[in-house]
Amino acid sequence: MELIIDFFFKDPVVRWVLMAVILMCASAAIVGCFTFLRKRALVGDAISHAILPGICLAFIIAQTKNPMVLMLGAFGSGWLGLITIDFITNRTKLKTDAALGLVLSVFYGFGILLLTTIQNSGNASQSGLDKFLFGNAAAMMQSDAITFGLFSLVLIILIFILFNPLKLVTFDRNFAISRGIPVKRLELLLSVLTVFAIAIGIQAVGVVLMAALLITPASAARFWTHDLKWMIFLAAAFAVISGIMGTFISYTLPKMPTGPWIVTILSTIAIISIIFGFKKGILSKVRLRRLNKKKILRENILKCLYHLGEKAGNFDKFWSTWEILEKREMNKAQLKSGLKQLESRNLVILKGNAAKFSELGKEEGRRVTKIHRLWEIYLTKYMKMAPDHVHNDAEAMEHLITPEIEKDLEVHLKFPLIDPHDSPVPYKDLK
Amino acid sequence: MISHVDNPVLELHNLTVTYENKPAVWNVDYTIPEGNLIGIVGPNGSGKTTMLKAVMGLEKPSSGYVKVFGNDLDKVRDKVAYVPQRGSVDWDFPTSVYDAVLMGRYTKQNLFKRTSKRDREITNDCIKKVQLENFSKRQISQLSGGQQQRVFIARALAQEAELYLLDEPFAGVDAATENAIISLLQEMKAEGKTIMVVHHDLQTAPKYFDWLVMMNTRLIASGKISDVFNQELLNQTYGGRLNILTQVGELLKQTSHPIREKK
Numbered sequence: 001m002e003l004i005i006d007f008f009f010k011d012p013v014v015r016w017v018l019m020a021v022i023l024m025c026a027s028a029a030i031v032g033c034f035t036f037l038r039k040r041a042l043v044g045d046a047i048s049h050a051i052l053p054g055i056c057l058a059f060i061i062a063q064t065k066n067p068m069v070l071m072l073g074a075f076g077s078g079w080l081g082l083i084t085i086d087f088i089t090n091r092t093k094l095k096t097d098a099a100l101g102l103v104l105s106v107f108y109g110f111g112i113l114l115l116t117t118i119q120n121s122g123n124a125s126q127s128g129l130d131k132f133l134f135g136n137a138a139a140m141m142q143s144d145a146i147t148f149g150l151f152s153l154v155l156i157i158l159i160f161i162l163f164n165p166l167k168l169v170t171f172d173r174n175f176a177i178s179r180g181i182p183v184k185r186l187e188l189l190l191s192v193l194t195v196f197a198i199a200i201g202i203q204a205v206g207v208v209l210m211a212a213l214l215i216t217p218a219s220a221a222r223f224w225t226h227d228l229k230w231m232i233f234l235a236a237a238f239a240v241i242s243g244i245m246g247t248f249i250s251y252t253l254p255k256m257p258t259g260p261w262i263v264t265i266l267s268t269i270a271i272i273s274i275i276f277g278f279k280k281g282i283l284s285k286v287r288l289r290r291l292n293k294k295k296i297l298r299e300n301i302l303k304c305l306y307h308l309g310e311k312a313g314n315f316d317k318f319w320s321t322w323e324i325l326e327k328r329e330m331n332k333a334q335l336k337s338g339l340k341q342l343e344s345r346n347l348v349i350l351k352g353n354a355a356k357f358s359e360l361g362k363e364e365g366r367r368v369t370k371i372h373r374l375w376e377i378y379l380t381k382y383m384k385m386a387p388d389h390v391h392n393d394a395e396a397m398e399h400l401i402t403p404e405i406e407k408d409l410e411v412h413l414k415f416p417l418i419d420p421h422d423s424p425v426p427y428k429d430l431k
Numbered sequence: 432m433i434s435h436v437d438n439p440v441l442e443l444h445n446l447t448v449t450y451e452n453k454p455a456v457w458n459v460d461y462t463i464p465e466g467n468l469i470g471i472v473g474p475n476g477s478g479k480t481t482m483l484k485a486v487m488g489l490e491k492p493s494s495g496y497v498k499v500f501g502n503d504l505d506k507v508r509d510k511v512a513y514v515p516q517r518g519s520v521d522w523d524f525p526t527s528v529y530d531a532v533l534m535g536r537y538t539k540q541n542l543f544k545r546t547s548k549r550d551r552e553i554t555n556d557c558i559k560k561v562q563l564e565n566f567s568k569r570q571i572s573q574l575s576g577g578q579q580q581r582v583f584i585a586r587a588l589a590q591e592a593e594l595y596l597l598d599e600p601f602a603g604v605d606a607a608t609e610n611a612i613i614s615l616l617q618e619m620k621a622e623g624k625t626i627m628v629v630h631h632d633l634q635t636a637p638k639y640f641d642w643l644v645m646m647n648t649r650l651i652a653s654g655k656i657s658d659v660f661n662q663e664l665l666n667q668t669y670g671g672r673l674n675i676l677t678q679v680g681e682l683l684k685q686t687s688h689p690i691r692e693k694k
């Protein structure tokens with residue numbers, strides 16, 4: 001704990017570096033949301049790799065490790081990579097995937113070649129150039145941190161200002177053009193921002209893993225929300241958390257590169273999102289199914305109690321579990337658990353092994369019964385199904401039909417009084 | 432059989448659009464009268480979508496031009512609404528029905544502004560008009576095909592345009608929804624708007640439309656439905672000529688032969 005506090009608050013340089021990492025990760029994740037939604041994830045990967053030769057060339061020409069100079073080189077070759085991809089896909093018969101593979105391997109291969117040459121040349125200041133492969137944010141100097149932080153901030157603000165048009169272009173490009181929105185210019189700007197975010201982000205995670213910082217936060221965030229604004233916010237949050245933790249680890253363990261740690265943490269978040277995500281995660285579907293099952297059980301018990309009450313002409317009576325089981329076949333343990341759930345919702349009153357309706361419960365039972373019978377009438381009347389074929393269908397639909405559909409059914413069927421099995425349709429005011 | 436009108440809402444003048452030198456729309460020339468419901472019919476691949484895209488400036492004509500309300504499109508963009516084919520976007524995009532319809536309120540001028548109260552009211556109105564008010568907050572991927580189609584129509588309504596171009600609004604839509612949409616379009620016509628609809632069902636065409644554009648890469652007919660909806664023109668639209676035209680088109684593509692002789 002003390003270590004963590006020390007880490008965050010003692011050293012002013014660390015504070016700046018941390019600030020920069022936070023902004024760098026956030027900007028990459030925010031830009032990445034659009035890359036992800038425009039289905040350009042692989043383009044992001046290719047550009048990240050295409051950046052390496054630019055860094056090496058900038059170093060060879062300028063003979064300096066000044067990050068501004070290197071970043072300029074990075075941006076240059078990243079941009080060249082992007083243009084090459086577009087050129088190949090638009091002007092030749094090669095498909096996008098081939099163009100991406102080509103650019104990635106040629107540029108990256110050339111970059112590695114340059115890097116090896118520099119290392120073998122014995123240039124004293126070259127040591128540390130290879131940190132661009134896996135990133136080492138902890139080694140940043142204060143002035144660099146401020147520069148990169150500011151660049152990232154500008155990026156984030158630009159996206160914020162352009163949010164509406166970017167959303168429009170990403171969702172429906174043709175529609176945006178038809179509205180006279182300058183789509184070409186927006187796309188160009190978005191590309192510039194993407195290459196910039198990548199050129200900055202490699203400080204933290206390096207060339208090899210940059211695509212992960214760009215795309216993983218967006219794809220993880222997508223599992224939690226159906227709203228673009230929230231998705232962007234969550235993606236940024238995921239990236240920032242990973243960035244802070246990665247930097248922390250790389251400070252405590254000397255010589256440890258930041259990139260692999262940031263990406264490991266990000267991947268963990270992604271896996272958690274895939275499983276637990278509210279909106280699209282695996283568990284959300286399982287949970288939904290389980291909730292449905294429970295609801296169906298509860299409604300079936302209420303309906304059963306209603307039928308018993310109807311028959312006895314008395315809804316205030318306690319019914320024992322075996323009387324209920326006689327009326328409706330189900331597992332005894334299930335019935336018990338269902339009754340407990342109903343009690344906790346104040347729908348039934350339990351006394352030992354017997355149960356009776358509360359006012360609310362009776363109303364629910366009546367509603368389910370009514371929908372069941374209305375649906376049976378609907379099927380026989382409109383679907384021309386035989387009366388002895390409609391029960392099972394209605395058993396399922398009674399749990400699904402919403403109050404709006406219920407109303408439509410009533411009006412459509414003109415408030416019928418008797419179902420195909422001659423049971424009355426229980427309306428609220430009709431006793 | 433091509434009828435021309437004075438003061439047309441839309442004029443196509445010798446319009447040709449090509450893909451890789453193969454014409455998809457070939458020398459099409461017609462005028463459209465104001466305040467009508469207009470059907471566009473033709474077999475698959477006959478260039479209907481391409482023609483609408485050319486009108487909206489989404490495809491560049493290789494020759495000819497388009498005039499909307501007697502002007503270049505750029506001058507009157509706000510008066511034209513386009514409803515693309517439903518399959519043209521990814522419906523898994525993270526946005527709600529309300530937000531998608533609100534997109535119809537964005538123009539070049541108000542892109543960076545916050546939405547006004549009026550924008551929000553119009554958006555809600557349009558959602559009601561297509562009967563999606565119960566789905567307003569729902570994510571667009573959780574809608575049926577017919578509901579998604581209605582989102583697109585509501586978005587176009589929100590633009591408050593004068594000329595509407597709809598590409599197959601009835602594809603994958605059930606009969607009840609189709610009826611609801613067509614009565615909505617008829618209401619709009621009563622308000623003096625002009626609506627052009629790409630349509631595939633010849634059974635319902637004479638019932639729905641006042642005016643018909645029949646095309647098969649080239650224009651076959653354009654005129655009052657009573658004048659053009661006959662067996663002969665339908666045969667021309669859907670029949671054997673297609674074959675020759677496709678063959679010539681393919682030839683053009685293979686040989687890179689110029690479509691017009693250079694003068």
Ligand SMILES: Nc1ncnc2c1ncn2[C@@H]1O[C@H](COP(=O)(O)OP(=O)(O)OP(=O)(O)O)[C@@H](O)[C@H]1O
Nearest residue numbers: 450451454455473474475476477478479480481482
């Ligand atoms: N982007 C494209 N690139 C190349 N060829 C295209 C492209 N879009 C359309 N085409 C071709 O142009 C011709 C006309 O296509 P278009 O989509 O306009 O037809 P359509 O009348 O809308 O057909 P449908 O009824 O199937 O929607 C077709 O032969 C099609 O293959």
Ligand SMILES: [Mg+2]
Nearest residue numbers: 479480481516
């Ligand atoms: Mg089409």
